Amino acid sequence: xxxxxxxxxxxxxxxxxxxxxxxxxxxxxxxxxxxxxxxxxxxxxxxxxxxxxxxxxxxxxxxxxxxxxxxxxxxxxxxxxxxxxxxxxxxxxxxxxxxxxxxxxxxxxxxxxxxxxxxxxxxxxxxxxxxxxxxxxxxxxxxxxxxxxxxxxxxxxxxxxxxxxxxxxxxxxxxxxxxxxxxxxxxxxxxx
Amino acid sequence: xxxxxxxxxxxxxxxxxxxxxxxxxxxxxxxxxxxxxxxxxxxxxxxxxxxxxxxxxxxxxxxxxxxxxxxxxxxxxxxxxxxxxxxxxxxxxxxxxxxxxxxxxxxxxxxxxxxxxxxxxxxxxxxxxxxxxxxxxxxxxxxxxxxxxxxxxxxxxxxxxxxxxxxxxxxxxxxxxxxxxxxxxxxxxxxx
DNA sequence: TTTCTTTCTTGTCTTTTGTAAACGTTTTCC
DNA sequence: GGAAAACGTTTACAAAAGACAAGAAAGAAA
Numbered sequence: 001x002x003x004x005x006x007x008x009x010x011x012x013x014x015x016x017x018x019x020x021x022x023x024x025x026x027x028x029x030x031x032x033x034x035x036x037x038x039x040x041x042x043x044x045x046x047x048x049x050x051x052x053x054x055x056x057x058x059x060x061x062x063x064x065x066x067x068x069x070x071x072x073x074x075x076x077x078x079x080x081x082x083x084x085x086x087x088x089x090x091x092x093x094x095x096x097x098x099x100x101x102x103x104x105x106x107x108x109x110x111x112x113x114x115x116x117x118x119x120x121x122x123x124x125x126x127x128x129x130x131x132x133x134x135x136x137x138x139x140x141x142x143x144x145x146x147x148x149x150x151x152x153x154x155x156x157x158x159x160x161x162x163x164x165x166x167x168x169x170x171x172x173x174x175x176x177x178x179x180x181x182x183x184x185x186x187x188x189x190x191x192x
Numbered sequence: 193x194x195x196x197x198x199x200x201x202x203x204x205x206x207x208x209x210x211x212x213x214x215x216x217x218x219x220x221x222x223x224x225x226x227x228x229x230x231x232x233x234x235x236x237x238x239x240x241x242x243x244x245x246x247x248x249x250x251x252x253x254x255x256x257x258x259x260x261x262x263x264x265x266x267x268x269x270x271x272x273x274x275x276x277x278x279x280x281x282x283x284x285x286x287x288x289x290x291x292x293x294x295x296x297x298x299x300x301x302x303x304x305x306x307x308x309x310x311x312x313x314x315x316x317x318x319x320x321x322x323x324x325x326x327x328x329x330x331x332x333x334x335x336x337x338x339x340x341x342x343x344x345x346x347x348x349x350x351x352x353x354x355x356x357x358x359x360x361x362x363x364x365x366x367x368x369x370x371x372x373x374x375x376x377x378x379x380x381x382x383x384x
Numbered sequence: 385t386t387t388c389t390t391t392c393t394t395g396t397c398t399t400t401t402g403t404a405a406a407c408g409t410t411t412t413c414c
Numbered sequence: 415g416g417a418a419a420a421c422g423t424t425t426a427c428a429a430a431a432g433a434c435a436a437g438a439a440a441g442a443a444a
Contacts, residue, residue, distance in 0.1 A: 371432075385444100393438075
């Protein structure tokens with residue numbers, strides 16, 4: 001159950017066997033159905049998730065509409081970082097889009113691991129470095145690219161996601177309405 | 193010269209005197225004029241900067257136009273993280289907008305500091321956590337808010353920046369053209 | 385000061401997106 | 415299986431943004 005997780009960590013740092021045993025005791029397995037809220041609006045969260053199987057999204061509610069701001073699938077960490085780090089109620093909701101299997105790490109255990117495993121700070125630092133680069137690329141794409149360009153980029157970089165996520169969620173994720181995405185798709189079809 | 197930097201670090205972790213002496217030897221002071229490129233297009237960078245005084249922006253070139261993707265001022269770290277971390281040529285340019293004073297930390301020294309100062313990983317991890325939250329908020333604002341909302345938010349959260357950065361740079365930073373920002377400003381004036 | 389450059393605004397026209405509503409299709413779930 | 419909900423597309427109209435060009439205003443430099 002944790003092999004998949006350590007396959008992931010092995011690409012980042014060299015945890016010792018002892019490290020991994022400690023880590024494994026801190027991780028709890030959780031299996032949830034579609035549409036489960038892992039983090040809810042205005043609730044504090046002290047959990048981080050490692051996705052073993054399935055698909056999640058993060059969304060905000062604005063004017064009564066759900067606006068998807070993040071989508072991710074297998075072998076990645078996700079959490080409501082703001083609430084997790086600062087302890088404030090979360091403005092974002094994290095919800096499963098499929099039956100999902102995760103490993104859960106809570107803040108208390110993470111704090112303990114930072115003390116017990118010196119490599120832990122380095123591990124998390126490297127994860128954060130990668131995540132930051134990803135976020136900066138996403139942010140840059142919003143500034144540089146048109147919605148149509150963002151869609152075609154998503155199409156080429158992450159074609160699987162299109163099979164797993166409803167189009168109206170993709171639309172808000174691209175910063176546009178479902179109507180507009182439908183038009184963009186039509187436009188692209190007509191070009192080819 | 194480094195007091196200002198340690199005032200900053202003291203808010204994050206408790207470096208010992210010995211830590212600070214080590215750190216200080218790794219930091220070099222640099223004073224540059226307006227429009228100096230700290231990181232240039234297609235060049236690798238192995239430097240991170242801590243801004244003591246002045247103002248910087250990061251920009252991309254698209255279709256011959258400079259598109260500003262980040263602006264920052266005193267007491268913050270900046271660098272072309274992608275190039276810095278992965279060693280690939282930078283697609284972004286970092287340029288001063290004012291006469292600027294900085295502390296420079298290069299990658300070799302940072303790598304050394306990670307080994308010599310255990311707290312260093314924690315320090316950088318915490319900086320990255322904060323930066324990630326900021327980036328996520330910026331990204332979210334692009335998805336959730338209209339250009340007009342982004343402008344008024346910037347106005348209320350960071351009014352000083354408006355005095356220091358030309359409007360056409362702010363415009364691209366907001367994801368719109370200078371023309372459009374000018375009209376938004378007019379619209380806001382007429383409302384009040 | 386005078387000149388030159390940069391910056392900002394305005395006008396016109398075109399394209400894109402948003403809003404709201406309708407409609408057919410697919411999926412979900414008793 | 416059948417009802418209800420969710421999903422995707424389309425249409426008409428309104429609002430916003432982009433492109434391009436012209437010109438005013440402000441700053442920097444000779």
